[in-house]
Amino acid sequence: MPIPYKYQTLAIEKVFRDPVHNYVHVQHQVILDLINSKEVQRLRRIKQLGTASFTFHGAEHSRFSHSLGVYEISRRICDIFQRNYSVDKVGPTGWDDKERLVTLCAALLHDVGHGPYSHTFEHIFHTDHEAITVAIITSPETEVHQILNRVAEGFPEKVASVITKTYPNPQVVQMISSQIDADRMDYLLRDAYFTGTEYGTFDLTRILRVIRPYEGGIAFSMSGMHAVEDYIVSRYQMYVQVYFHASSRGMEVVLAHLLNRAAECYADNEETFQQHSQLLLPFLRQDFSLEAYLKLDDGVLNTYFTQWTSESDLILSDLAKRFLNRKPLKSVRFKDDSQLPLIEDLKKLVEKVGFNPTYYTAINSSFDLPYDFYRPTSGMHRTQIELQEKDGTLTELSKASQLVAALAGQTQGDRRFYFPKEMIDPNLQNHYDLFEETYQAFAAYIRNGALIKPSNL
Numbered sequence: 001m002p003i004p005y006k007y008q009t010l011a012i013e014k015v016f017r018d019p020v021h022n023y024v025h026v027q028h029q030v031i032l033d034l035i036n037s038k039e040v041q042r043l044r045r046i047k048q049l050g051t052a053s054f055t056f057h058g059a060e061h062s063r064f065s066h067s068l069g070v071y072e073i074s075r076r077i078c079d080i081f082q083r084n085y086s087v088d089k090v091g092p093t094g095w096d097d098k099e100r101l102v103t104l105c106a107a108l109l110h111d112v113g114h115g116p117y118s119h120t121f122e123h124i125f126h127t128d129h130e131a132i133t134v135a136i137i138t139s140p141e142t143e144v145h146q147i148l149n150r151v152a153e154g155f156p157e158k159v160a161s162v163i164t165k166t167y168p169n170p171q172v173v174q175m176i177s178s179q180i181d182a183d184r185m186d187y188l189l190r191d192a193y194f195t196g197t198e199y200g201t202f203d204l205t206r207i208l209r210v211i212r213p214y215e216g217g218i219a220f221s222m223s224g225m226h227a228v229e230d231y232i233v234s235r236y237q238m239y240v241q242v243y244f245h246a247s248s249r250g251m252e253v254v255l256a257h258l259l260n261r262a263a264e265c266y267a268d269n270e271e272t273f274q275q276h277s278q279l280l281l282p283f284l285r286q287d288f289s290l291e292a293y294l295k296l297d298d299g300v301l302n303t304y305f306t307q308w309t310s311e312s313d314l315i316l317s318d319l320a321k322r323f324l325n326r327k328p329l330k331s332v333r334f335k336d337d338s339q340l341p342l343i344e345d346l347k348k349l350v351e352k353v354g355f356n357p358t359y360y361t362a363i364n365s366s367f368d369l370p371y372d373f374y375r376p377t378s379g380m381h382r383t384q385i386e387l388q389e390k391d392g393t394l395t396e397l398s399k400a401s402q403l404v405a406a407l408a409g410q411t412q413g414d415r416r417f418y419f420p421k422e423m424i425d426p427n428l429q430n431h432y433d434l435f436e437e438t439y440q441a442f443a444a445y446i447r448n449g450a451l452i453k454p455s456n457l
Contacts, residue, residue: 045297250328367413
């Protein structure tokens with residue numbers, strides 16, 4: 001009698017060389033088939049960090065490599081749980097290894113719905129990568145669904161419920177999605193490696209040594225508190241120094257304006273886009289299918305951007321050139337809404353020298369909570385990090401760690417006003433004599449990278 005598909009393992013495990021985890025080990029036929037599916041292979045063509053690669057030139061890694069990394073960390077956690085904390089050893093609060101396959105599939109597929117330049121593209125065209133991930137997993141026409149459905153009828157829906165955090169086993173859900181999960185642990189280490197930012201690293205080996213399953217999810221041994229602290233600080237540093245980098249955000253602003261301008265030009269002249277941007281048409285029409293979405297990747301968009309550099313619309317062609325040739329908008333920090341009138345002044349000065357402020361200025365805000373504890377009255381429902389004593393008692397992380405307590409609930413980030421570099425760089429001011437007073441007036445609003453009120457106002 002043939003072995004059921006869900007129990008089929010490879011005669012010899014397959015490994016993928018990985019710069020972060022050394023090897024990614026694949027033992028299940030299901031996992032290998034998912035890796036080879038066209039929907040997962042598409043992730044090779046989508047950068048993990050989007051426009052951050054314009055700032056950190058080494059950050060060319062893909063969402064495919066990240067997905068393998070999340071799978072590998074989850075596989076290691078499953079091994080640790082089964083070896084040390086199985087239901088056979090510790091009772092019903094322990095790990096049931098029957099959950100392994102759904103966990104590994106969810107780990108591998110958690111980002112399969114991401115599109116090109118994910119978050120900027122989502123904002124402009126109103127897509128939702130998590131909803132599309134669920135659609136890829138549950139839609140009969142995808143290879144991913146057909147593979148999962150061979151495991152058991154209803155298995156694709158089980159995997160999808162892990163993504164949507166409705167799966168009944170909180171241990172599985174928290175391994176994939178919580179404040180310290182396989183997803184975050186991999187992308188922090190991977191992004192730190194490829195950006196060359198050493199402060200983004202933390203002791204993964206130690207964290208995996210102290211991780212524990214319990215009835216309500218996943219906890220960490222109290223003896224491993226400092227390793228968890230290190231993770232929290234690394235996350236904080238990566239957001240401040242890498243994910244929120246002003247230049248990367250400046251490229252995001254250019255990309256957002258470029259896609260918005262394309263949508264505006266399409267509304268005026270559909271025929272031109274039908275000639276050179278066919279795969280983007282469903283999104284410009286705001287009527288796209290899953291099949292259309294899966295045809296997009298970074299390369300498709302970059303090809304269209306190259307074609308747009310020759311378009312007759314001067315704003316579209318200029319923004320395309322700025323994006324492809326890495327010409328980010330510059331920025332200045334500002335404190336709060338009380339300074340918005342000053343920003344309106346700056347927009348007028350930008351317009352005075354010939355730039356359309358709609359497409360050459362922007363307010364961009366980036367904020368993140370390095371760590372947050374459960375506060376039911378705030379409407380926040382993050383899964384807090386629990387430390388476990390030897391007797392099983394749980395203590396929320398910020399109550400045990402003064403370092404984390406200082407960061408807990410504290411939003412990190414800033415608000416910036418973006419504008420053309422020409423406004424402050426004399427080397428780019430081709431009409432310096434004509435606009436000299438305007439450029440000087442603009443510069444008077446900036447001191448040490450921050451927005452100020454000029455002394456003459």
